[in-house]
Amino acid sequence: MIEGNSRSITSNQVGINDDLDKVVTKHLTSEFKKPYAPYSLAGFEEIKTKVNAFLLDNPDGKLILDSCCGVGESTYHLAINNPDMLVIGIDKSEHRIDKSEHHFQQKVNNFILIRGDLNDLWRLIAEAHWPIAHHYILYPNPWPKGKHLPRRWHGAPVFKYIPLLSEKLTVRSNWDIYINEFAQALTHVNVTAIVTEYASDNAMTPFERKYWASGQKSTELNVEF
Template sequence: MTDANSRSIVSNQPGLHEKLDEIVLKHLSAEFKKPIAEHTQSAFDQVNEKVQAFAGPIILDSCCGVGESTANLAKRHPDALVIGIDKSSHRLDKHDIEYKQTDAGQYILVQADLNDFWRLAVAANWQPSHHYLLYPNPWPKAKHLQRRWHGAAIFP
C-alpha cells in the first residue's frame, strides 16, 4: 500500500447543510433543462453500444479521476462492465501510464459531463448494479452546496 499525498479537506460546514432539505425539494419539483453537451452525447453513444451488447452487470464509477478506482472495481467485479466517467481528459490521460488494464475485469473510461451522462443513462434505461462516487467533496465551503452532487439540480 502506498501513502496518499492528497490535500487535507477543510470545511466551514461541520454537519449537514442547513438548507439541504429546501434545496433538494426545490430540485425535485423542477425539471433540469440544461442542454446535453455534444461531446457527452457522442461519448455516451459509443459507450451505450457496448452496454447494449453486454450481457452482464453494469457498474458506474463517477468522478473516476485517473481511472485507478475503475480498474480496481473491474478486478473486484470480473463479470461486470465497469464504466469510469470523469470530466477531465488530463486526469484520464494519466490512466495509460499508471493503470493499464492487464488484470481480470472489463472497463471503459470516458470523458463526459456527468450531469449529461447520467441523464442519458436514465433515458436509455440503464440499470447499474452498483454506482460509485468515491471522489471526496471537492467543494467544502457551505456556500458551494449546489456544486456538490447531493445538492445539485441533476441529482434527483
C-alpha cells in the first residue's frame, strides 16, 4: 500500500511567472552554445546505434521519447503499450537509472534507458531527425521558486528544440502553474496546447503514484506539432 505522504508544491508564484514571455523570447532568438557533456555524447552514440538497428529492421518504425524518466517505470509501461515502437528513456541521474530493473515485472525488449543531460540530448536528437511519434515529459522538477523560472524546461534555452523532436508531446505535473506556463511558452512558436486534468486507474511513475495517494491532482498538456 502506498502511503500518501507527499507534500504539495509551495511557491511564491500565484500564477504564470511575469517574466515568462520575456525569457522565452530571449531564448528563441538566441543561439544555445552550451558545450556537450562527454557522458551525454557517449549516451547519444549508444542510443544512435540502437535506433539505427531498429530502423534498419523496421524502415517505417516509430520511436517514443520518455524524458526525465527517473527509474524508468514510465518507459517500461510505454514499451509494453507500444510493442511495435522503440522507447527511449532518459534521466540525468545514474542512481535512478541503475534502480530501474526493480520496476519491471516482465521482460521487455523494445526500450532503452540512458543517463544523459537533456540540455545536450534534446539538441542531438533534434539534429538527428529521428521519427519520434510521441515525447513524454512526466513530472519534471518544477523549480517552484519564481527566480528559478530559467531552470524549468519552458524557461530554459533548450526549450526551442522541444517542438522539433516529435509529432506529439505530453507533459504532466502535479503543479498546474508549470503546465500553464509550458502552454503559454508554446504559443511563442505558434503552437496551441490542450491542458486538462489527468487521472487514471494506473499510475505510470512512482511520483505519480505517490502524488495521487496524497490526494494531489495531475495536470496534463498535450500538443501536436
